[in-house]
Amino acid sequence: MTTGFGDERLLFPATERNRVPIGDVLADQLPSTGLILEIASGSGEHGVTFQKRFPDLIWQCSDPDPEHCRSIDAWIRHEQLTQTMPPALQMDVRDANLAKQLGAPAQAVVAINLLHISAWECSVALLAQAATLLPSGGKLCIYGPFSVDGRHVSDSNRSFDASLRQRDPTWGVRDQTVVLQEAGAAGFTLQDITLMPANNRMISWVR
Numbered sequence: 001m002t003t004g005f006g007d008e009r010l011l012f013p014a015t016e017r018n019r020v021p022i023g024d025v026l027a028d029q030l031p032s033t034g035l036i037l038e039i040a041s042g043s044g045e046h047g048v049t050f051q052k053r054f055p056d057l058i059w060q061c062s063d064p065d066p067e068h069c070r071s072i073d074a075w076i077r078h079e080q081l082t083q084t085m086p087p088a089l090q091m092d093v094r095d096a097n098l099a100k101q102l103g104a105p106a107q108a109v110v111a112i113n114l115l116h117i118s119a120w121e122c123s124v125a126l127l128a129q130a131a132t133l134l135p136s137g138g139k140l141c142i143y144g145p146f147s148v149d150g151r152h153v154s155d156s157n158r159s160f161d162a163s164l165r166q167r168d169p170t171w172g173v174r175d176q177t178v179v180l181q182e183a184g185a186a187g188f189t190l191q192d193i194t195l196m197p198a199n200n201r202m203i204s205w206v207r
């Protein structure tokens with residue numbers, strides 16, 4: 001959705017609702033300084049919110065969609081963050097040269113609402129990329145809806161899952177148990193699972 005302000009900023013309605021609770025969890029999980037790579041930044045509203053909330057971090061947004069990258073850059077300009085926040089990287093989590101594109105070591109990787117709105121191979125790629133990009137002690141934080149042991153945690157998540165799969169058969173709510181297994185295999189140690197509003201979860205690992 002465009003803002004109607006005459007520039008390229010997009011508004012994602014869910015972002016308005018979830019940025020404060022997500023920021024509260026990130027405040028506990030992220031390091032106090034360093035470069036944070038956000039994969040699948042979407043409109044960029046989360047990115048500018050977190051850059052302002054955590055001014056000692058460098059928040060690097062990324063997204064494969066050029067319209068989203070233009071929106072991220074427009075939000076950075078609108079919030080007058082061009083001196084502190086780098087422009088969006090047009091980046092697909094499956095890109096082979098992600099580390100080269102990033103150009104500097106990241107201390108954390110954050111992905112919000114990506115796993116269910118992309119093919120499972122993107123979830124696997126995210127874990128593999130984060131394992132490659134992050135040093136020992138680096139953090140990985142993934143937010144979204146998850147089922148647990150093959151069971152949806154709410155009726156609304158069940159309907160959401162069905163609607164996602166109808167839109168694209170490769171999409172769907174991922175199972176926490178399976179994601180934890182994949183993350184463990186990729187070299188991550190589970191740190192925290194935080195239950196979030198609207199039946200979402202933030203899962204955090206350390207490399």
Ligand SMILES: C[S@@+](CC[C@H](N)C(=O)[O-])C[C@H]1O[C@@H](n2cnc3c(N)ncnc32)[C@H](O)[C@@H]1O
Nearest residue numbers: 012015040041042065092093112113117118122
């Ligand atoms: C539901 S939106 C979430 C955006 C933002 N994180 C938020 O919560 O508002 C999903 C985003 O995932 C991005 N995406 C889809 N496939 C991707 C991929 N293979 N690699 C990286 N990002 C991807 C889309 O372009 C879109 O911006």
